[in-house]
Amino acid sequence: MPRSNTEKYADMLRKQGLKVTPQRLELISLLTRLKEPMSAHEIKAKWKQGDIDTVTLYRALDALVDAGIVQRVDLQHGHTDYELLVPGEHHHHLVCTDCGTIEDFVGCPGKNMEKLALKSSSQFVSLREHSLEFFGTCKTCAV
Amino acid sequence: MPRSNTEKYADMLRKQGLKVTPQRLELISLLTRLKEPMSAHEIKAKWKQGDIDTVTLYRALDALVDAGIVQRVDLQHGHTDYELLVPGEHHHHLVCTDCGTIEDFVGCPGKNMEKLALKSSSQFVSLREHSLEFFGTCKTCAV
DNA sequence: CTTGCAAATGCAATAGTATTGCGTTTATAA
DNA sequence: TTATAAACGCAATACTATTGCATTTGCAAG
DSSP states (O other): OOHHHHHHHHHHHHHTTOOOOHHHHHHHHHHHHHOSOEEHHHHHHHOOSSOOOHHHHHHHHHHHHHTTSEEEEOOSSSSOEEEEOOTTOOOEEEEETTTOOEEEEOOOOHHHHHHHHHHHOSSEEEEEEEEEEEEEEEGGGOO | OOHHHHHHHHHHHHHTTOOOOHHHHHHHHHHHHHOSOEEHHHHHHHOOSSOOOHHHHHHHHHHHHHTTSEEEEOOSSSSOEEEEOOTTOOOEEEEETTTOOEEEEOOOOHHHHHHHHHHHOSSEEEEEEEEEEEEEEEGGGOO
């Protein structure tokens, strides 16, 4: 990760009152380079600087999620996946149920949908987030 | 559960080549009456006829999901929730992140969204399903 | 109604995911 | 440089879900 990028994320951490630790920086670095949702287990396996404790990893992930730097994703794999949250650029995923291929979907009409959902609701006054994932078949698997 | 309803689901099971067992019927009955997504643990706790083995419950749930009678839902509770799938009436949920209140959202523009997602995709040829849940604050919790 | 058998169940064991408590280390502000 | 709250690492454990196998059962064929 280039120094400028590291500094960018370090600033984001400090702004949230979080300490800048080697573990958190490597975690961000990993997520930046991989650019695909990853489970805690996968992240641990890819760890470069020695090893990271599972608990520390989960706590670091929690912290980054709270700070709005990372988001959780459920791709129906039986565990939570994590990915870097590019500010201002919110996206979802297309998942191939055969081979697991993942493609990003960036054209989500999020605000409109939330408006629609709120309008039809009798109990809710505000919506902050939504999850949206598509499941189907990719070219390669559609014989 | 009225007899006619029981027979309806029994038929659905038989049509899928599945046996009609007391456990599966009580499971469907529970889900029918509760009408809110429930975890396997919650279902087990609500079991009337004696007790159901955890493994049997998970296998029954899997079978019903495969048969298109039940669907899995991820409400970010750290586990899978299950709910009855009313045929032809697909819906999503609004979840209050404070108190856990759940409200159904029925006006999902599913087909349109899938079309949109497919159009923007370079790797996918078909989409079969999607997950969509909203997270926000309900009236009661919005002081 | 009986019977045969594949499907379903129950139990024990275990895998996988995630969290808690606590003593030690470390980032950072004073 | 130092004090301290935050973060870390280790051990233990909780929770969610699955596998293997012996037993039971739904149900179709006779």
